[in-house]
Amino acid sequence: MGNCLVAQSGGPTSVINATVAGIVESNRLNPIYDHVYGGLNGIEGILAGRIVDLTRLTDYQIRVLKQTCASALGSCRYKLKRENTEDFRKLFLILDKLNVDTMFYVGGNDSMDTVAALSQYAEENGITGHRFVGCPKTVDNDLVIIDHTPGFGSAAKFMNVVAKTTWLDYNVYTRQEVFILETMGRDAGWLAASTVLSGVVDLLVLPEVPFDKERFFELVREKLSAKNKCYIVISEGARFADGTYVAAAEAKNDGFGHAILGGAGVALKNMLLEEGVCERAKVQDMSTLQRCNISCQSRTDVEESFKLGMSAHMRSMDPAFTGKMVALKRIEGRPYDPVFFAVNASQVANYVKRVPKEWILPDYQGMTKEFHDYVQPLILGEPELIMDNGIPAQMPPFYMKRG
Amino acid sequence: MGNCLVAQSGGPTSVINATVAGIVESNRLNPIYDHVYGGLNGIEGILAGRIVDLTRLTDYQIRVLKQTCASALGSCRYKLKRENTEDFRKLFLILDKLNVDTMFYVGGNDSMDTVAALSQYAEENGITGHRFVGCPKTVDNDLVIIDHTPGFGSAAKFMNVVAKTTWLDYNVYTRQEVFILETMGRDAGWLAASTVLSGVVDLLVLPEVPFDKERFFELVREKLSAKNKCYIVISEGARFADGTYVAAAEAKNDGFGHAILGGAGVALKNMLLEEGVCERAKVQDMSTLQRCNISCQSRTDVEESFKLGMSAHMRSMDPAFTGKMVALKRIEGRPYDPVFFAVNASQVANYVKRVPKEWILPDYQGMTKEFHDYVQPLILGEPELIMDNGIPAQMPPFYMKRG
Numbered sequence: 001m002g003n004c005l006v007a008q009s010g011g012p013t014s015v016i017n018a019t020v021a022g023i024v025e026s027n028r029l030n031p032i033y034d035h036v037y038g039g040l041n042g043i044e045g046i047l048a049g050r051i052v053d054l055t056r057l058t059d060y061q062i063r064v065l066k067q068t069c070a071s072a073l074g075s076c077r078y079k080l081k082r083e084n085t086e087d088f089r090k091l092f093l094i095l096d097k098l099n100v101d102t103m104f105y106v107g108g109n110d111s112m113d114t115v116a117a118l119s120q121y122a123e124e125n126g127i128t129g130h131r132f133v134g135c136p137k138t139v140d141n142d143l144v145i146i147d148h149t150p151g152f153g154s155a156a157k158f159m160n161v162v163a164k165t166t167w168l169d170y171n172v173y174t175r176q177e178v179f180i181l182e183t184m185g186r187d188a189g190w191l192a193a194s195t196v197l198s199g200v201v202d203l204l205v206l207p208e209v210p211f212d213k214e215r216f217f218e219l220v221r222e223k224l225s226a227k228n229k230c231y232i233v234i235s236e237g238a239r240f241a242d243g244t245y246v247a248a249a250e251a252k253n254d255g256f257g258h259a260i261l262g263g264a265g266v267a268l269k270n271m272l273l274e275e276g277v278c279e280r281a282k283v284q285d286m287s288t289l290q291r292c293n294i295s296c297q298s299r300t301d302v303e304e305s306f307k308l309g310m311s312a313h314m315r316s317m318d319p320a321f322t323g324k325m326v327a328l329k330r331i332e333g334r335p336y337d338p339v340f341f342a343v344n345a346s347q348v349a350n351y352v353k354r355v356p357k358e359w360i361l362p363d364y365q366g367m368t369k370e371f372h373d374y375v376q377p378l379i380l381g382e383p384e385l386i387m388d389n390g391i392p393a394q395m396p397p398f399y400m401k402r403g
Numbered sequence: 404m405g406n407c408l409v410a411q412s413g414g415p416t417s418v419i420n421a422t423v424a425g426i427v428e429s430n431r432l433n434p435i436y437d438h439v440y441g442g443l444n445g446i447e448g449i450l451a452g453r454i455v456d457l458t459r460l461t462d463y464q465i466r467v468l469k470q471t472c473a474s475a476l477g478s479c480r481y482k483l484k485r486e487n488t489e490d491f492r493k494l495f496l497i498l499d500k501l502n503v504d505t506m507f508y509v510g511g512n513d514s515m516d517t518v519a520a521l522s523q524y525a526e527e528n529g530i531t532g533h534r535f536v537g538c539p540k541t542v543d544n545d546l547v548i549i550d551h552t553p554g555f556g557s558a559a560k561f562m563n564v565v566a567k568t569t570w571l572d573y574n575v576y577t578r579q580e581v582f583i584l585e586t587m588g589r590d591a592g593w594l595a596a597s598t599v600l601s602g603v604v605d606l607l608v609l610p611e612v613p614f615d616k617e618r619f620f621e622l623v624r625e626k627l628s629a630k631n632k633c634y635i636v637i638s639e640g641a642r643f644a645d646g647t648y649v650a651a652a653e654a655k656n657d658g659f660g661h662a663i664l665g666g667a668g669v670a671l672k673n674m675l676l677e678e679g680v681c682e683r684a685k686v687q688d689m690s691t692l693q694r695c696n697i698s699c700q701s702r703t704d705v706e707e708s709f710k711l712g713m714s715a716h717m718r719s720m721d722p723a724f725t726g727k728m729v730a731l732k733r734i735e736g737r738p739y740d741p742v743f744f745a746v747n748a749s750q751v752a753n754y755v756k757r758v759p760k761e762w763i764l765p766d767y768q769g770m771t772k773e774f775h776d777y778v779q780p781l782i783l784g785e786p787e788l789i790m791d792n793g794i795p796a797q798m799p800p801f802y803m804k805r806g
Contacts, residue, residue, distance in 0.1 A: 041575075076576065161794055172802075197792070287569075292571065295699045296699070389783070397571065397574055
């Protein structure tokens with residue numbers, strides 16, 4: 001019997017380890033592989049021979065791994081380039097040495113491209129006996145075909161808590177104040193848009209809608225004259241009509257030309273203050289905390305990610321199951337209960353799913369009911385956590401020395 | 404029978420409403436007051452006659468109020484000045500009009516001074532029949548006499564989660580990186596120091612220890628050469644030996660002299676980069692989120708705050724109970740189980756409790772076992788929450804129009 005290898009890539013999420021835990025668990029239930037190896041720091045570490053054995057994780061360890069945030073196997077931004085055949089040769093040598101039949105790669109866009117490239121390389125070079133399987137994850141929710149990406153639900157839940165918390169806080173004083181919450185999401189506005197579920201967002205700026213400064217300032221002034229407050233959520237990827245990032249405005253204003261002082265939030269704040277739209281504005285940028293917060297996972301998201309790992313493991317019994325990504329489908333007209341299915345990784349790699357225009361209300365006023373209905377089930381439920389002295393127990397990263 | 408009035412002041416916490424909920428609940432169990440009124444936006448709103456009636460809150464509403472973050476009654480920074488007798492006269496007129504026997508004021512240092520000033524004014528002017536009772540709260544934990552302040556435990560729990568999360572995240576890539584987490588705390592290092600419980604802090608900068616830049620940079624360099632990473636926690640109130648704030652370094656470097664670009668964290672980052680100590684540094688400033696996070700309360704903290712409100716209400720039956728603050732005492736040598744007691748508010752007002760020097764390890768290396776033992780029980784437990792579509796249910800602020 002052969003072995004399998006699992007690795008993680010790209011930015012961490014709250015549930016990326018749940019998928020790894022699902023693969024390990026599934027192999028306990030049906031040991032189709034002698035060993036479940038973990039590759040450290042993605043392709044980069046695998047190429048350097050940095051491998052751990054996950055086969056014998058106990059039930060307790062799997063439970064802790066399932067609730068552990070960030071990438072317990074480490075990550076990398078290293079991308080296999082199709083023209084760099086040396087990397088490919090080296091990787092297949094390592095897989096052969098470890099007797100690896102199946103490699104699972106947990107990641108986003110780029111990782112799906114790696115899965116597609118590896119299976120394509122094997123096919124083109126007549127190499128048989130290897131399967132490459134992608135398991136999606138990204139808080140950006142920007143992968144095509146899949147209904148939503150594992151990791152998005154927990155990030156959305158956390159950002160709604162952040163929005164509600166900071167809104168409750170900035171309201172306690174009667175003074176005039178604009179609050180600006182910046183979110184991740186790259187060129188897709190999913191995570192920013194998700195914050196409308198908190199019910200506190202006055203104005204929402206998404207990358208999908210060109211940022212019209214004059215009109216926007218008018219709307220901020222209206223809110224301030226009505227209630228002395230304005231709560232704004234802006235996506236890091238927000239752009240002006242000419243395509244430049246709102247975040248870039250800050251860099252332009254910096255006479256030294258060597259420093260972008262902040263993201264879209266800080267840029268917007270400075271514009272508001274400079275043009276006298278408000279007297280006081282506060283920016284909150286959650287940075288990396290929003291993608292892998294320990295204490296605010298969505299149970300729905302955790303369980304889906306875990307099951308997605310199990311599904312990938314089970315499907316990999318089929319020798320023809322290569323170049324595939326396991327995905328989730330929602331059945332229209334039925335209560336939320338997504339179905340797992342497989343898709344060619346090449347159909348997902350290098351595409352970006354943006355927020356549909358028809359779900360976006362005009363004038364930065366938020367999102368339609370259809371969007372609310374889409375996101376609501378994804379943030380439901382809280383996992384029952386194993387606690388460690390008041391903090392959710394976390395698996396020590398595998399890439400660190402034990403002892 | 405007379406009435407009572409409760410108001411909140413100063414910065415919000417995660418559990419400041421639990422104290423209000425405790426007062427309302429205690430009056431349901433033993434209705435010593437006909438009405439429990441809430442004063443909106445502290446003294447400022449009371450002087451403007453902005454009052455709500457909390458007497459008939461249902462059991463369910465009390466449970467939701469107990470888990471609601473920030474100040475549901477609103478807050479103010481308005482301070483009653485002893486020389487401004489006009490304010491005093493006006494306030495007593497309002498209390499008489501509402502037939503208020505007892506006023507509870509939930510707040511920090513300044514609020515305890517208000518409690519002391521009001522009871523002193525009554526005594527000096529021969530006004531009888533009013534009691535003024537302080538209920539402490541502050542995430543800064545900087546009040547004297549009391550073992551710890553309500554609000555601190557939840558903030559400490561959350562900041563430990565933040566530290567652990569961001570540490571797990573910044574470690575997934577192998578690149579060199581310094582991470583800087585800035586915390587609140589004013590001139591006391593309690594909240595910053597509490598993060599050592601996460602087990603991830605390499606270097607800790609507190610206001611209690613002068614910041615020696617040269618020595619500190621040496622230590623950062625050592626960490627980086629040992630493991631390519633250095634996780635730093637710095638308190639917003641950190642100072643150089645000459646007394647200037649580390650945060651002020653940033654303002655000094657700004658040639659325009661009109662903007663402080665950030666707090667202590669950003670200032671430290673810029674120093675590290677400018678002096679070439681590291682190639683890459685990231686700063687996380689949680690801002691207001693750390694004082695009233697919705698999804699990361701400490702059960703210990705919530706319950707203590709609730710019971711403190713009940714204790715204050717019960718004690719206020721005694722007509723002589725005025726100018727007092729209800730406090731918590733830990734019994735040495737016994738398992739953690741604090742005792743409630745009363746202290747004169749004047750003994751607390753205008754003093755600051757800083758972190759004892761003997762609990763601070765040299766060379767920014769963290770805290771002693773005594774400090775760990777002091778903080779550990781305060782962050783234990785998670786309240787059972789009433790959820791509302793995936794987010795902990797929150798009482799709509801009383802200071803907003805209902806509709």
